[in-house]
Amino acid sequence: xxxxxxxxxxxxxxxxxxxxxxxxxxxxxxxxxxxxxxxxxxxxxxxxxxxxxxxxxxxxxxxxxxxxxxxxxxxxxxxxxxxxxxxxxxxxxxxxxxxxxxxxxxxxxxxxxxx
Amino acid sequence: xxxxxxxxxxxxxxxxxxxxxxxxxxxxxxxxxxxxxxxxxxxxxxxxxxxxxxxxxxxxxxxxxxxxxxxxxxxxxxxxxxxxxxxxxxxxxxxxxxxxxxxxxxxxxxxxx
Numbered sequence: 183x184x185x186x187x188x189x190x191x192x193x194x195x196x197x198x199x200x201x202x203x204x205x206x207x208x209x210x211x212x213x214x215x216x217x218x219x220x221x222x223x224x225x226x227x228x229x230x231x232x233x234x235x236x237x238x239x240x241x242x243x244x245x246x247x248x249x250x251x252x253x254x255x256x257x258x259x260x261x262x263x264x265x266x267x268x269x270x271x272x273x274x275x276x277x278x279x280x281x282x283x284x285x286x287x288x289x290x291x292x293x294x295x296x297x
Numbered sequence: 298x299x300x301x302x303x304x305x306x307x308x309x310x311x312x313x314x315x316x317x318x319x320x321x322x323x324x325x326x327x328x329x330x331x332x333x334x335x336x337x338x339x340x341x342x343x344x345x346x347x348x349x350x351x352x353x354x355x356x357x358x359x360x361x362x363x364x365x366x367x368x369x370x371x372x373x374x375x376x377x378x379x380x381x382x383x384x385x386x387x388x389x390x391x392x393x394x395x396x397x398x399x400x401x402x403x404x405x406x407x408x409x410x
Binding site for chain 1: 333338339340341342343384394395396397398399400401402403
C-alpha cells in the first residue's frame with residue numbers, strides 16, 4: 183500500500199498570500215488529520231476530517247481551514263499568511279475503525295516558509 | 298486532557314537497551330498509552346500502545362506501572378536508526394477526541410556508535 187502523500191513538499195510564500203496544501207491518505211482510510219509543527223510550539227493539531235465532515239478542530243485562527251473530498255483526499259488552506267505560519271504541516275490518515283487502537287499514519291509533511 | 302511528562306533528551310550507546318520513561322499521573326481509567334516517534338526529516342510513526350498490561354511488538358516493548366501513573370518504552374537494542382524524538386501520548390478510549398493526538402515535547406534520543 184502506498185503511504186500518505188503530501189504535495190507540495192516545499193513551498194515559499196510571502197506575507198499576505200494564501201496557500202493550499204494537499205494530502206492523499208492511504209487507500210481505504212477515511213480519516214485525515216492535519217498538524218502544524220514549529221520549533222517553538224511543537225506538534226499541534228489543526229483539524230480532523232472524516233467522510234467529508236470536520237470532526238475536531240484545534241485552537242487555530244479562522245485563517246486556517248480545510249476540506250475533504252469524496253475520495254478522502256484533503257486540502258488545507260491558510261489565508262493571509264503571517265511570518266509565524268512558517269512551519270512543517272503534517273497530514274495523518276487513519277481507518278478510524280476504533281479510536282483507541284487506530285494507528286495514525288503520517289505523511290512526510292509540507293515545509294512552508296513565509297517571507 | 299491528561300498530560301504526559303518526558304525527559305527532554307536521553308543518550309544511549311548502539312546495541313544497548315534503552316528505557317524511555319513517561320509520567321502520566323492524571324491518567325484516567327479510559328486512557329490508552331500510545332507511543333510515536335519522529336525520525337529526522339520525517340513525519341511521526343506509530344511505535345506501540347497499551348492499556349494496563351505490558352505489550353511487545355517487533356519495534357519495542359511497553360511496560361506499564363501497576364498504578365498506570367507511568368510507563369516505559371523499551372528498545373531492546375538501540376541502533377543508529379532509532380535516533381528520533383519519542384512521544385508518549387494518552388488517548389481516551391471513549392473516542393471523544395476522535396483521532397486527535399496531543400503531542401508533548403517528547404524525548405530526543407541520541408544513539409552513539
